Amino acid sequence: MIRDLIILLDSEINLPAGSVILHYLGNTGVIFYIIKPGVIMNTSTSNLLTSKWVTILQEYEKVKVGQSTNFKTVDQLCKAHYVHRKDIRKYYERWMKSGKDRSSLLPQKRGPKVGKYKLLSKEEERIILKIHRRLGSNEFEIFHLLKNNFKTHPSVSTIYRTFKRYPLNKVRKEKIKRYVKRYPGELLHADTYYLAKSIMQDRKRYYLFGVIDDYSRLAYIEVIKAINAANVTKAFFHSVQYFLAHGFEPESVMTDNGVEFTAFTSQKAKKTHFFETMLNIVNVKHIYTRPYHPQTNGKIERFWRILLNECIVHLNFGQTIDSLTTELNSFLYHYNYERRHGALDYQTPLDRLTAVTEMLK
Numbered sequence: 001m002i003r004d005l006i007i008l009l010d011s012e013i014n015l016p017a018g019s020v021i022l023h024y025l026g027n028t029g030v031i032f033y034i035i036k037p038g039v040i041m042n043t044s045t046s047n048l049l050t051s052k053w054v055t056i057l058q059e060y061e062k063v064k065v066g067q068s069t070n071f072k073t074v075d076q077l078c079k080a081h082y083v084h085r086k087d088i089r090k091y092y093e094r095w096m097k098s099g100k101d102r103s104s105l106l107p108q109k110r111g112p113k114v115g116k117y118k119l120l121s122k123e124e125e126r127i128i129l130k131i132h133r134r135l136g137s138n139e140f141e142i143f144h145l146l147k148n149n150f151k152t153h154p155s156v157s158t159i160y161r162t163f164k165r166y167p168l169n170k171v172r173k174e175k176i177k178r179y180v181k182r183y184p185g186e187l188l189h190a191d192t193y194y195l196a197k198s199i200m201q202d203r204k205r206y207y208l209f210g211v212i213d214d215y216s217r218l219a220y221i222e223v224i225k226a227i228n229a230a231n232v233t234k235a236f237f238h239s240v241q242y243f244l245a246h247g248f249e250p251e252s253v254m255t256d257n258g259v260e261f262t263a264f265t266s267q268k269a270k271k272t273h274f275f276e277t278m279l280n281i282v283n284v285k286h287i288y289t290r291p292y293h294p295q296t297n298g299k300i301e302r303f304w305r306i307l308l309n310e311c312i313v314h315l316n317f318g319q320t321i322d323s324l325t326t327e328l329n330s331f332l333y334h335y336n337y338e339r340r341h342g343a344l345d346y347q348t349p350l351d352r353l354t355a356v357t358e359m360l361k
Contacts, residue, residue, distance in 0.1 A: 050105040053091050056081050057105075060088055120162060124150055128162050139163065180215060180343075184353060185248035187214040187287070189300035190236060190255045192227050193307075201318045208328075209235035210307075211243075211253070212300050216352040217344060218246060218336055219303055221328055223321060229274035232260040236275070240282055246353060252285035254297055262288065307331065 056077065062068035063077055071077045078085055091105055098104035120128070131137050131145060139159040147153060154162075181187045193208040200206060207227050212219040220239040224231040236253070243250055255261040262276055263269040270276060279286050289296035311331040319327070340346040347355075 046103060046106065050102045052081070053095075053105045054102060056083065056088065057092050057095055060092060120150075120154060120158065124154075125162050125165075128154075128159055129166060132163065182215065183248075184213055184215045184218070184246075184356060185243065185250045186252065188212065188239075188243075188250050188253040188284075189214060189297050190239075190253050190261075191297060191300040191304070192224075192232065192258070192260065193304050195312070199312070199315050199317055199319050200324075201320050206321070206324070208307075209239075210300060210303060211236065211239040212303050213243065213248075213250075213349075214299060216349045216356075217299070217341055218243070218349040218353065219332065221307070221332060223325055223328065227258070227260050229260050233275045233278045237278060237282070240284075248353075250282075250284050252287055253279070254287040254289060256289050256294070256297060257291055262286070306335070 059068060059071065059077055060074065063071050063074055068077075071080065074085060074088070078088065094104045095101075128142060128146075131142050135141075137145065139156050142159050143154070143156050188211050190209070190211045193210060195206045195208060197203050197205055207224050208221050209224050209232055210219065210221045220242045222235040222238060224235055240250055257264070260275065263273045276286060294301055311327065315324070315327055335349075337348060337350045340348055344352050
């Protein structure tokens, strides 16, 4: 028999929507109560639903002290009421902790309790990861460092799970393929970048062509009006002259598979491509990234983000090509000769090149 509970507005007890309550009536059968969404029960309905367990628990207390006139053992009590010993123990502990409050015997929401699995905010995770990366601290050291600094102090296990969520532990570090070339010019990374129309005075789209040396992180950028083979080839030739002025000759360059860099329609089209032809003239090997995988060319991608955060977002609106070129050259001077890089053990690209020069003397 299925009955829907009748809800009164002046009720005191909430139940989760969809809860199903079984109420045994001895040999006469079972009544199923289905709690509808948003329902609230009054006290009389609550007493009706908890009367079974109150009777069982009161009898359970008498059996434990040997004062029950109906049952000698707990097994007999379980068989008579069709319940399990574990259920009796669960409801009895809940009943005692609440001071024998009947409402504690009502069905409770399943799943993890609120706050049982506390998750750190993104900002708190970043703080933990920064400490782990820069200081090399383990989870136990970070646990003590963070005391009284977070709203909820994370446990050692929570800090360790934060490590595992990101590629910081030894197992995940082995999966990440990081590399640094052995000398300047061994590999260059080249790519293009779209500039927002809003920063330009004529509201036209302009682009950047950038090249960065893998070993020293020495970078070169140039404004171009369109992303095509002719403009990219001309800009790359200027970058080769720039690197030669710094004392090294490029041997290979890594680019994506864009039409400005190569052609895949046929071998003839590839050999006669403007950019490919120029590379053959200057004797530079062409290396391609895996399709749809910009991480392969990650060093130039990271350079674009640095350029955006430290230069482009600070530009005034209404830039001309000349003023934009001046701003980019100023940033390039700072990046190559003054800015210290974490990947270079906090050296500048110029320091890195100077160190190689000193070794060759």
